Amino acid sequence: MNTPIAIELDKLTKRFGDFIAVDAITFKVKKGEIFGFLGANGAGKTTAIKMLIGLSKPTEGMGKVAGFNVDTEPEKIKKNIGYMSQKFSxxxxxxxxxxxxxxxxxxxxxxxxxxxxxxxxxxxxxxxxxxxxxxxxxxxxxxxxxxxxxSMVHDPEIVFLDEPTGGVDPRVRRQFWETIYQVAEKGRTVFVTTHYMDEAEYCDRVSIMVAGKIEALDTPHNLKQQFEATSMDEVFLKLAR
Amino acid sequence: MDAITVEHITKKYGGVLALNDVSFTVGKGELFGLIGPDGAGKSTLFRILTTLLLADKGKGTVAGHPIVNEYKEIRKKVGYMPGRFSLYQDLSIEENLSFFATIFGTTVEDNYDLIKDIYVQIEPFKKRLAGKLSGGMKQKLALCCALIHKPEVLFLDEPTTGVDAVSRVEFWDMLKKLKTKGIAILVSTPYMDEATLCDRIALIQNGEILKINSPQQMISNFEKPLFSINSTETYRLLNYLRVQNFTESVLPFGENLHLITNKPYEVSQIEHHLKISGFSDSTAKTIQPTVEDIFLDVSQPVN
Incomplete structure (x- = not known):
């Protein structure tokens, strides 16, 4: 019995000339999962997301989002995902x-x-x-x-949240995460990018991107054990420094 | 003599009370943090203390000078890094620095030892325009410019907002070094985890100071029973705990829930209760509060 997959990437790559912005990233996101996509500025996060939401074509590799191919069916992807960002909403x-x-x-x-x-x-x-x-x-x-x-007015299967909580009032932030939990509980997949590491701890699983590659991917709990850290902040510092 | 004194300062914008009867002092060589979310009144207080804005009520001194009568003296003796990047984007790193040195009637060479540790990190890019720098580099340049006239008191308004985790750590390391040179530092931040890096902190919300103490004292003074609870069903457990009689408050903290109970319980009692209530995989432990726990405990609910 397989859990349905919302996002599936296999060696997805983006080059700009000689520069490899996204270097063969491979992972799966399950339906109903809250997945955190982390990385420092310049790690290639934005380029990767642009491919996932059908705004940029991969140079190599395969990606499927909501069952559609990111290379050949970008328009179908756009109709079947939701997108929210702090900057433009x-x-x-x-x-x-x-x-x-x-x-x-x-x-x-x-x-x-x-x-x-x-x-x-x-x-x-x-x-x-x-x-x-x-x-x-x-x-x-x-x-x-x-x-x-x-961002979910058209009932998308997946919703992308790009740096969703710019304001850092600790209460407002918790209220928002509760809303995210509610949505995920109904079976919708939530893909979150953030550079606030304490927010990463709210996700079911997180990936950390460094220089175009996924350097770590697991539950926050396991990552903290793996890197002998007490917080995701420490995990990130150990990877990115 | 205290580096900063603030006594009963109040400021209104129209009908909005931005600061309400705020008082505290900052000692020489002390790193004092103002911790609070957007809209708490942090920037307003900075503007008043740097003599850019008049308070409606109350008084204060900076470097021994009263903020209203001797504002000219204060301006010579403080360094101020506003929340918004406010250097000249179309001047290079070295041009910005020598500009600020000249304004204060000094030279980069005279005070180089104070900024050296920070400046060497951006020196390889000294010909680059300030507008073309990364967030972390802009912040380092802004700090150099605020220090170039050897101020007695340094005001840093949210210096780490929007800066990535690595640069944040580097920045706090620099502040620790400056402190040892006798400079008093008033720094504001919305990041609760940075609070523990300060000597003393004031928690501020809606223009009012909720608590002042050293972070360590604040933590050891916390007397409520606090538990961290982990479960695979975080959201269902949150909703369950919220309506229990023993719950004073329950809030998500990453993958765990932090529960404050209205009377003391043993961990085993909590775990037993959860097991018989259908959360068989949950584990609980007693924890020390973080500054964020304390802030959430003393602050007002939103809306």
């Missing part, structure tokens, strides 16, 4: 409802479906009272959860 000068409707439209949802989704998101996040407020007026924690919900 919501329109501050649109209301909560307008943001939901806008993204629903972008993903080509029907009018009825958008209506249904709007009600669902507002109720689930308890945002009904502020549905007509501009997003800019919401507290950071609400904005983050709204952006997360909107």
């Amino acid at each position: 919501l329109y501050d000068d649109l209301t909560v409802v307008e943001n939901i409707q806008f993204y629903g439209g972008i993903y080509g949802l029907s009018r009825e479906k958008i209506k249904e989704k709007t009600t669902e998101i507002l109720e689930e996040l308890e945002l009904t009272e502020v549905s007509k407020s501009l997003v800019i007026s919401l507290p950071l924690g609400w904005k983050q959860r709204l952006a997360f919900a909107i």
